[in-house]
Amino acid sequence: MKKVLAGLAAAMALITPTLSQAEKLVIACGSVGMEKDLCTQGAQAWAKKTGHTVEIMSAPTDTSQELAQLQQLMAAGSTDLDVARIDIVWPGILANHFLDLKPYISEDVLKQHFPSIVQNNMVKGKLVAMPWFTDAGVLYYRKDLLEKHGQKPPTTWQELAQSAKVVLEAEKKAGNDKLVGLVFQGKSYEGLTCTAVEWLDSFGGGTIVDPQGKVTLNNPKAVEAVDFFASLVGTVVPRGVLSYEEEGARGAFQSGSAVFMRNWPYAWALANSKDSMVKGKVGVIALPKGGPDGKSTGTLGGWQLGVPKYSKNKELAVDLVKYLTSVEEQKRRAVVGSFNPTITSLYQDKELLAANPFFGSLYDTFINAVPRPTITGAKYNQVSTEFRNAVYATLSGNGKAADNLAKADAKLKALSKGGKW
Structure with a gap:
């Protein structure tokens, strides 16, 4: 009997994690x-389920x-990170440092997600x-202020500018001189690239580099788009x-200081939190068109989870990734925090749509979002930097869009070597 019990104890030790x-x-x-x-919260739930611990x-x-x-950690072969966040434009930049997840993820699970994102x-x-x-960029607006001053949600950027001026002038006369018209991500970082790609695409000015790898940035519509937004600054x-x-x-919008805001869907839950002004x-609508002949467009964003090949706990890390990207976890994040799922079936979930009504009305915006030029592969970050610096200079008053x-x-043409990235 002692031998049997000892054998059972050994078997259980293989199945159930002990403290050691x-x-x-x-x-x-x-x-x-x-x-x-x-x-x-998601990581801690996995830790409780598995008996392991997770550090943030x-x-x-x-x-x-x-x-x-992240590039510094990967270049050093660091074992300090087991699960990394990967922006949707980073796979081509970081691929050599990450584990291939295909052997661990079934085709049935992959088919649950948007095919374009998996690809x-x-x-x-x-x-x-x-x-x-x-993610895709969307437009937030103050329903109360537009209704108060007889304005409708804008369908073009020009309409937005005009409506903002009407509201600002009326509010200023009433003593509210702290209000501003439009806020967005204007710092010279990746957020400005996302915002400015929307401007270009909405005006018909392309997406910096076309799908064949040709640099298309210097064109009249792109110049018109950037000059238009520069004219609004101040x-x-x-x-x-x-x-x-x-x-x-x-922060500016949620404190009641702005009429319009360009941001990602995550801001919805916070704008409607109990302590929000x-x-x-x-209201939330698709971003405006760049004029009557333009198009409504939002830049494709979003995040992925990957396992660095230097992790000492690769299989556990993969298990954590599978848990955090599951149907149940994506639904929880969507209901609580307005983070758009990548699992298509969740867009018919009644509880999710009740928490985020615009997920349904803007579904086409999310599935047809304009991608950044990831055809540039490992050089994407250089492309993005050159582009946003040119836009930032124009917004700051340092030269016209045509020159910048x-x-x-x-x-970019010198960087591309004739379109061969």
Whole structure:
């Protein structure tokens, strides 16, 4: 009997983690809005279920800084990170440092997600990361202020500028001189690239580099788009926007200081939280067109989860990724924090749609979002930097769009080596 009991004890030890067998994993969590809290809660739920522990590594709010930090860790072959956040434009940049998840993820599970996002995460047949949540830029507006001053939600950027001026002038006469018209991500970082790609595409000015790899930045429509927004700085758009990331814009809007805001869907839950100054006063629509002949467009965003090949706990890390990207976890994050699922079936979920009504009305915006030029592969970050610096210079009053975009266009053409990225 003693031998039998000893054998059972040994078998159980192989199945159930003991204190000595429990492993500690480190996951990078975002710091924008409710990201860190939701990520931490999900990781802790997995830890409780498995008997392991998870430590949170906070990522910078500036995604450009986050990429640099991640590249430094990977270049050093660091074992300090087991699960990493990967922006939708990073798979081609980071692929060599990450585990291929395809052997661990069934085809049935992959088919649950948007095919375009799964494909985006494939690099030379390797599944670099699993889709976690998707994004597209949207327009938030103050329903109460537009109704009060006889304005309708804008369908073009020109209408938005005009409506903002009407509201600002009327509110100023009433003593509200703190109000501004439009806020967005205007700091020279990846957020400005996302915002400005929307401007270009909405005016018919392309997406910096076309799907065949040709640099298309220097064109009249792109110049018109950037000059238009530069003309608003100091009137409809406050100069402070030039230092705003996502949270800066959200802070201004949520405090009641802005009529319109360009941001990601995550801001919805926070704008309607119990301590928000604009709770119940906010509408969300697709971003405006660049004039009557333009188009409504939102830049494709979103984040994935991947496992660095230097992790000492690869299989456990994969299990954590599978848990955090599951149907149940994506639904929880959507209901609580307005993070768009990458699992298509959730867009018919009644509880999710009740919490985020615009997920249904803007479904086409999310599935048809305009991608950034990831055809540039490992050089994407250089492309993005040249582009946003040119846009930022124009917004700051340092030259006209025609000159700034022409200079950036020339640099990108030299970088592309004839379109062969």
